Amino acid sequence: MPAFDFSLLLTGRYHDMLVAGLALSLQLLAASLLLALPIALVVALLRLAPLAPLRWLGFAYVETIRNIPLLAHMLFWYFGAPELLPEGLKQRLYAGPVEAISGVIALALYTAAYMAEDLRSGIRAIPAVQMEAGRALGFGFLATMRRVILPQALRVTVPPLISQTLNLWKNTSIATVIGVAELMYQAGRVESESFRSSEAFAFATAAYLTVSLAITGLAAWYHHRYPVRTA
Amino acid sequence: MIELIDTYWLYFLVGQYPNGPLGGLALTVILAALGLVLALPLGIAFGLARVSPWRWLRWPVTALVFVVRGVPLLMVIFWAYFFLPSVTGHKTDQFTTMLIALVVFDAAYLAEIVRAGIRGLPRGQMECARSLGLSYGRAMRLVVLPQALRSMLPSLVNQFVSTIKETSLGYIIGLAEVSFIATQINTQVFTRPAEVYGILGLTYFILCFGLSRLAYALERRLARRGASAAAAREVSA
Numbered sequence: 001m002p003a004f005d006f007s008l009l010l011t012g013r014y015h016d017m018l019v020a021g022l023a024l025s026l027q028l029l030a031a032s033l034l035l036a037l038p039i040a041l042v043v044a045l046l047r048l049a050p051l052a053p054l055r056w057l058g059f060a061y062v063e064t065i066r067n068i069p070l071l072a073h074m075l076f077w078y079f080g081a082p083e084l085l086p087e088g089l090k091q092r093l094y095a096g097p098v099e100a101i102s103g104v105i106a107l108a109l110y111t112a113a114y115m116a117e118d119l120r121s122g123i124r125a126i127p128a129v130q131m132e133a134g135r136a137l138g139f140g141f142l143a144t145m146r147r148v149i150l151p152q153a154l155r156v157t158v159p160p161l162i163s164q165t166l167n168l169w170k171n172t173s174i175a176t177v178i179g180v181a182e183l184m185y186q187a188g189r190v191e192s193e194s195f196r197s198s199e200a201f202a203f204a205t206a207a208y209l210t211v212s213l214a215i216t217g218l219a220a221w222y223h224h225r226y227p228v229r230t231a
Numbered sequence: 232m233i234e235l236i237d238t239y240w241l242y243f244l245v246g247q248y249p250n251g252p253l254g255g256l257a258l259t260v261i262l263a264a265l266g267l268v269l270a271l272p273l274g275i276a277f278g279l280a281r282v283s284p285w286r287w288l289r290w291p292v293t294a295l296v297f298v299v300r301g302v303p304l305l306m307v308i309f310w311a312y313f314f315l316p317s318v319t320g321h322k323t324d325q326f327t328t329m330l331i332a333l334v335v336f337d338a339a340y341l342a343e344i345v346r347a348g349i350r351g352l353p354r355g356q357m358e359c360a361r362s363l364g365l366s367y368g369r370a371m372r373l374v375v376l377p378q379a380l381r382s383m384l385p386s387l388v389n390q391f392v393s394t395i396k397e398t399s400l401g402y403i404i405g406l407a408e409v410s411f412i413a414t415q416i417n418t419q420v421f422t423r424p425a426e427v428y429g430i431l432g433l434t435y436f437i438l439c440f441g442l443s444r445l446a447y448a449l450e451r452r453l454a455r456r457g458a459s460a461a462a463a464r465e466v467s468a
Contacts, residue, residue, distance in 0.1 A: 071400060171303070184309070187309070
């Protein structure tokens with residue numbers, strides 16, 4: 001095996017490919033996270049709704065998504081779902097970055113199922129009397145949620161949500177199977193073009209690890225800055 | 232849909248077996264089971280190292296666990312795929328590569344489950360065992376671990392579900408597990424990707440949902456037994 005070549009990673013074409021991959025991975029992370037949070041909140045509220053059919057809907061969503069591997073979701077959203085669209089929309093979609101769109105949809109829906117469970121347990125950690133007090137004061141279910149329960153619950157929920165973000169970051173690598181040119185994909189390309197596997201994989205490992213550690217650090221900082229208040 | 236299942240069900244379940252290597256759903260289950268069984272002893276060893284009083288053991292293992300948990304499984308698979316051949320000298324097949332990657336990856340996650348299980352026990356258990364004259368190793372083996380492992384049982388079933396889901400990544404290195412087979416079927420049929428991948432999802436769902444319900448039932452049962460044990464303690468006290 002030839003010696004480890006640092007210069008390969010610092011300048012030149014392979015460096016640019018790897019950095020572009022990292023940038024796309026971070027974009028996937030940001031886009032999926034922004035999309036996942038509102039979905040997660042809706043699903044969590046569905047699971048706690050006063051109407052039984054709504055609760056079943058939320059339960060079905062969470063269990064269906066969580067019991068199927070992300071890879072199968074990706075394959076479905078990339079190969080399967082576009083075929084179900086009407087012709088005009090399909091043409092428009094295939095003209096755009098269809099891999100990245102499918103990847104973000106799969107990642108967001110997948111992450112939302114996990115985040116919904118974290119939000120739900122955060123909401124349930126708030127004593128039931130808070131809801132009863134809100135309702136007794138004349139607020140509706142949603143108004144009580146928004147004004148009384150959620151502001152308290154979100155504080156408890158941030159640490160698990162951060163750790164789901166960490167999982168999301170690691171899961172972005174799976175988008176490589178549908179050909180999204182993110183970090184893992186670019187590392188594979190650099191490897192097959194230059195046969196420099198140690199360099200390419202070392203870059204990818206270091207990049208994944210750095211972002212992971214930054215997210216873990218954020219969780220630790222949050223825990224220190226906003227300790228959980230015990231009633 | 233019916234016609235699709237009728238034509239391909241055997242291929243989907245076992246791959247080309249008996250005319251070729253075993254694949255499909257059978258391979259997925261075997262890989263996941265073997266991965267978890269092999270990862271368990273390694274995970275317990277890592278977990279023990281993580282709580283051990285000796286720094287020379289604790290620090291390297293902690294670093295390893297942090298690195299493995301900080302990178303995607305895909306990264307571990309890539310390392311295994313490209314470096315096992317250069318370490319062992321001959322080409323490793325996809326099954327072994329995937330198995331080794333899974334064992335390393337799962338062991339790092341199991342280590343944290345084991346560590347949490349041990350840390351979750353009252354400190355008095357260890358202190359008591361030591362003061363009765365047991366050595367650290369014997370106290371761990373005879374007193375602490377049996378209790379810790381018991382409370383880990385539901386987490387272990389959940390880990391098995393995760394492992395089944397993780398085997399799907401064997402797809403990337405061309406391992407003929409069920410996702411790969413589904414893609415093969417999709418290329419042969421070509422016109423009905425939504426149905427093929429829908430069936431793939433449904434298959435995983437049935438398998439994993441069943442197992443996670445089992446974990447839930449186990450958890451309930453352990454909690455009930457734990458509660459009755461606590462009640463008994465209170466009555467005797």
